[in-house]
Amino acid sequence: MIELQHLEKKYVNETSGEIFYAVKDLSLVFPDGKITALLGPSGCGKTTTLRMINRLIEPTGGQILLDGQDIMAQRPEDLRRQIGYVIQQIGLFPHLSVVQNVATVPDLLGRPRAQTRERARELLELVGLEPGQFADKHPHELSGGQAQRVGVARALAADPPVLLMDEPFGALDPLARDKLQEAFLDIQRRLQKTIVLVTHDIDEALRLGDRVALLTGGELAQFGTPNDLVRHPESEFVRQFLGEDALLRQLAGLTAAQLAQPGDATGLPQISGTLNVRSALSVMLGQRSDALAVLDAHGQVQGVLTWQALEEAG
Amino acid sequence: MTVARAAGTRRPASARLLALLWPALLLICLIPGVLSNLFAPLSAGIAPDTGGRPLWQLTLIHLQLVLGAELIVLLIGVPLAVFVTRPGRAALMRLTETITGLGQTVPTIAILALAVPTLGLGLPPTVLGLVLYGLVPVVSNGIAGLLAVDKGVLDAARGVGMTSRQRLMRVELPLSLPVLMAGIRTSTVYNVGTATIGAALGAGGLGSLIINGLSQQNTGLVLIGAVLAGLLALSLDALLELVAPGGR
Numbered sequence: 001m002i003e004l005q006h007l008e009k010k011y012v013n014e015t016s017g018e019i020f021y022a023v024k025d026l027s028l029v030f031p032d033g034k035i036t037a038l039l040g041p042s043g044c045g046k047t048t049t050l051r052m053i054n055r056l057i058e059p060t061g062g063q064i065l066l067d068g069q070d071i072m073a074q075r076p077e078d079l080r081r082q083i084g085y086v087i088q089q090i091g092l093f094p095h096l097s098v099v100q101n102v103a104t105v106p107d108l109l110g111r112p113r114a115q116t117r118e119r120a121r122e123l124l125e126l127v128g129l130e131p132g133q134f135a136d137k138h139p140h141e142l143s144g145g146q147a148q149r150v151g152v153a154r155a156l157a158a159d160p161p162v163l164l165m166d167e168p169f170g171a172l173d174p175l176a177r178d179k180l181q182e183a184f185l186d187i188q189r190r191l192q193k194t195i196v197l198v199t200h201d202i203d204e205a206l207r208l209g210d211r212v213a214l215l216t217g218g219e220l221a222q223f224g225t226p227n228d229l230v231r232h233p234e235s236e237f238v239r240q241f242l243g244e245d246a247l248l249r250q251l252a253g254l255t256a257a258q259l260a261q262p263g264d265a266t267g268l269p270q271i272s273g274t275l276n277v278r279s280a281l282s283v284m285l286g287q288r289s290d291a292l293a294v295l296d297a298h299g300q301v302q303g304v305l306t307w308q309a310l311e312e313a314g
Numbered sequence: 315m316t317v318a319r320a321a322g323t324r325r326p327a328s329a330r331l332l333a334l335l336w337p338a339l340l341l342i343c344l345i346p347g348v349l350s351n352l353f354a355p356l357s358a359g360i361a362p363d364t365g366g367r368p369l370w371q372l373t374l375i376h377l378q379l380v381l382g383a384e385l386i387v388l389l390i391g392v393p394l395a396v397f398v399t400r401p402g403r404a405a406l407m408r409l410t411e412t413i414t415g416l417g418q419t420v421p422t423i424a425i426l427a428l429a430v431p432t433l434g435l436g437l438p439p440t441v442l443g444l445v446l447y448g449l450v451p452v453v454s455n456g457i458a459g460l461l462a463v464d465k466g467v468l469d470a471a472r473g474v475g476m477t478s479r480q481r482l483m484r485v486e487l488p489l490s491l492p493v494l495m496a497g498i499r500t501s502t503v504y505n506v507g508t509a510t511i512g513a514a515l516g517a518g519g520l521g522s523l524i525i526n527g528l529s530q531q532n533t534g535l536v537l538i539g540a541v542l543a544g545l546l547a548l549s550l551d552a553l554l555e556l557v558a559p560g561g562r
Contacts, residue, residue, distance in 0.1 A: 056472060080475035091470025095488045105474050154474070164473075 001067060002030040002053060002162065002194065008061030009048050009218075022048040024218040026062070030211075032161075033192040037199055037209030041241070045218035046198045050164050053196065054083045066162070081105055084155030084193070088167040090147050092139040098124070098150050099135040105158040116157075123153040128183050145176035152184065156191070165197045169204065181208060202242060206230070207253035214238055226250060251313065252278040256294045259313055260303030265293035273302055277313065280305055333552040340545040344370045349541065353534035373542055376519035379437075379512065380505045380550075383444035387501060391449050392494070395456025396482065411454060418450045422508050426515060440512030447508050448501035455497025459490030495558040499551055506547040510539065520546070 007026040012019050023045040030036045038046040051057040053064055055076040064071045071079055092101050102120040107113075121131040127149040139147055148168060155163055168184075169177045185208065188195065199205050205212050206226040214221040214229060221241075222234045230246045233239040242249070257273030269287040271280055273294045280292060290307040343349050346368065398407040422443050429439035463486050471481045513521025520543045527535030 054473060056469070077475045077477050080473060085470070085473035087466060087470060087473065089464075089466030089469075091464075091466040091473070093467060093471070093485060093489075094464075108475055108480065 001032050001065075002196065003065040003068075004028045004030075004049070004062070005065065006062035007049065007052065007059055007064060009045070009052060009057060010060050021045075021218045023052070023059075026215075026218070026220055028213055028220065028223060030194060030196055032194050034210035035188060035195040035197055035208050036211040036213060037197050037205035038213050038215060039199055039202065039205040039209075040215035040221075042200060044215040046200075046215050047166055048218075049215070050166055050196055050198045053162075053164055054080045054085060056080075081109055081158060082160050082162070084158075084160045084163040086148075086151050086155045086163070086165040086168045088170045090139075090151045090171075092142075092147055092150055092154070094139050097136050097138055098129075098142070099131075101139070101150055102153045102157050104154055105160075109158060111158075120153070120157060123156055124150075126156070126187060127153045129153070143176075144172050145180055148172065148180060149183070152187075156193075161194055163193045163195045165195065167198055167200070170199070170201070177204075184208070202246075203249050203252060206246075206250050214241065216241075226253075248278050248281075251281060251310070252276050254313060256280045256292070256305050257296070257302065259309045260294040260305050261309060263291070263304035263306070265301045265304050268293040268304065270295055270301075271305070273297070277305075277310065281310060284310075329552065329555050332548075333556040336545060336549040336552050340373075340542070340549050343542060343545060344373060349538045350534070353537050356534040356537065369538070369542065372518070372520050372523065373546060376506070376509055376521075376543070376546060379440065379444070379509045379517060379519055380502060380546075383441050383448055383505055383509075384498070384502050386441070386445050387448040387452050388498070390445070391452035392456055394449075395453050395460060395494075396487075399457055399460040400478075407457060411457065414450045414453045417446055422447055422511055426511065430515065436516045440509065440515055440517035443512070444505045444508055448505050451497040451500040451504070452494070453497075455500075456490070456494050459493030459497075460486055462493065463489045492558065495554065499554040499558070502554060503547045503551050506543055506550060510543055 004026055007023055007028075008021065009023040010019055010021045026045075026049060028036075038049060040046050048057055052059050053066075053071070055071060066079075093104070096104075099117060099120045102123055103116045106116040106119065121135060124131045124134055129146060129149055134142075134146070134150075139150070142150065148171075151168070155165075169180055172180060181204065197205075197208060199208075206229075209226055211224065212226055212229050213223045216237055222229055222238045224232075227250070229238060229242060230250050233242065239246075254277040255273060256271055256275045256277060259277060260273065268291050269283060269289050270293045271283055273296050275283075283292060284290065284307065292305045293301050294303045294305050296302040349369065394410065397403070398410045425443045425446055426439055429442050433439045433442065467485060467489070468481065471485045476484065509517070509519055510521030510524055513519055513525050520539045523539030523542075524536050527533065527537075527539060
C-alpha cells in the first residue's frame with residue numbers, strides 16, 4: 001500500500017522569490033493490487049506526484065509511506081529497485097539487447113545471471129513477445145508497441161509489488177494502444193500489482209483505473225472509482241473535465257461480452273463480443289433495435305446485450 | 315535519435331580493406347632499400363642515407379611517442395569530459411570547451427618553444443605538446459557524446475535504481491563511445507603529424523629524417539620521412555575505425 005500524507009512539492013523562483021506549488025497538501029491511499037490512475041490536465045502535478053514515490057523528485061513537505069515505511073528511510077537506489085518504473089519515452093537502453101534490458105534490475109540486485117536470463121524470457125512471454133524471436137534484438141529493431149512491452153517486462157523483472165507508469169501508452173497509435181491496454185489489463189488480472197498510472201487521457205483512466213485520482217493545480221479534485229467520478233462528480237471542474245459524454249467514455253471501456261446476458265437471440269442484429277459497448281450502442285441506434293446478439297470468437301451466440309443492461313452499466 | 319542508433323548499420327567492407335591495405339603498404343615501405351631506391355633519383359642518384367638507423371626503428375619510436383602521448387590524453391581527457399558534464403557544472407563545462415578550443419589555435423611549435431626552457435630538450439617537451447594538442451578532440455568529443463545521451467534513457471536508468479556511477483559505466487559511457495572514439499581517432503592522427511616536429515627537439519622518430527633531409531637539402535630523405543608518417547597516420551586511422559564500437 002502506498003500512502004501519501006500531506007505531500008507537497010514547491011518551487012521557489014530564485015529571482016522573483018515567487019512560490020509555485022506543483023503538488024499541494026495531497027493525501028491519498030493507493031490500494032494494494034489495484035490500478036490507480038492519476039488523471040488531470042498538463043501541469044496538474046500528476047507526474048511530479050508519481051516521481052516523488054520513487055524519489056526521482058524529493059518532496060518539500062509531507063511524507064510517503066510504502067507498506068507503512070517512510071520511503072525516505074532507504075537509499076533512493078534501493079527504493080527504486082523495489083518499484084517498477086515505466087515511462088512514455090520507454091527509455092530502453094539502446095546499446096543492450098531486449099533480454100539484457102529486461103534483466104537490468106535483477107542484475108543490479110546481483111541475482112545469478114542464468115536465473116535472471118531465464119526470468120527475462122518468461123517475462124517476454126508474459127508481455128506477448130516470443131522470446132526466441134525477440135530476446136537478442138536491439139531496441140531500434142522494435143516497433144513502438146513492442147518496445148513498450150519490453151519496457152513493461154523490464155519494470156516487472158524483479159517482481160516488484162509496486163509499478164509506477166508515466167503515460168505508458170501515450171506515444172502509441174490508437175490501434176496499438178488499444179491492444180497494449182488490453183494485454184496490460186490481462187497481465188494485471190494475473191499479477192495483482194499495486195499500480196500508479198499517470199495519464200491525461202480520460203478514456204485510458206476510466207478504462208484502466210480501478211480508482212481514479214483527478215488532480216488540478218497540484219491538488220486533489222476527486223478520488224474514487226471511475227463510476228463515482230462519472231456518476232457523482234463532486235465539483236463543476238470534475239464534471240467539465242470528464243465532459244458531458246463521460247458516460248459514453250465509460251461504456252467504451254466495457255466489451256459487449258461483459259454485459260451480455262442469456263436470452264433469446266433469434267432475429268437480433270449480431271455483434272462481436274469483443275466490440276466495446278459504446279460501439280454496440282451505436283449499432284443499436286443504427287439498427288433501431290433495443291437488443292443485440294453477442295457472438296463469441298467462433299461466431300456462436302453467447303448472449304444478448306439489452307438496452308436495460310446498458311442503462312444499468314452506464 | 316541517439317548517436318548509437320546512427321551507427322546502426324554494419325561496418326562497410328571498405329573499412330576492413332583499408333585496415334589491411336595501409337598497414338601492408340607501410341610494412342612494404344619498411345623493407346630495407348625499398349624507399350631509398352624509390353627516391354634515389356631525387357637524391358642525386360645516390361640512395362639517401364637514413365643516418366645509420368633502420369627505418370622500422372624510427373617508425374617504431376614514432377609510434378611509441380604517439381601512442382604514449384595518446385594514453386596520457388585518454389587518462390586526462392576522458393575523466394575531464396565526465397567531470398564537467400555532471401549536473402550543476404555547466405559553467406565549468408563551457409570554460410573547458412573554451413580552453414580546449416583555444417589550445418588548438420596555438421601553434422604546436424609555440425608550445426614546444428615555450429616548454430623547452432622549463433623541460434629542456436628531448437622527450438618531455440614533445441610529449442607535452444602532443445598531449446596538449448591531442449586533448450582537444452578527445453575532450454570536446456567526450457563532452458558532446460555524453461551530452462547527446464537521450465534524456466529518457468537517463469531517466470529510465472535513474473528510475474530502475476542505478477547509482478550515478480552505474481549510470482556512467484553502464485549507460486552514459488557505452489552510449490557516448492562512438493563519438494568519443496571519433497575524437498580519439500582524430501587526436502591520434504593529428505599527433506602522428508605533430509610528433510614529426512618533436513624531432514627538432516631531439517625526440518627522434520620519423521621527424522629526424524625530415525629535419526636531416528631539410529638541412530642536407532636531400533629531398534629524397536624528406537620524402538621518406540613524410541611518406542612513412544603519412545602511411546602511419548592512415549594505418550592508425552583505419553585500424554581505429556575498425557575497433558570503434560557501433561554496429562548495434
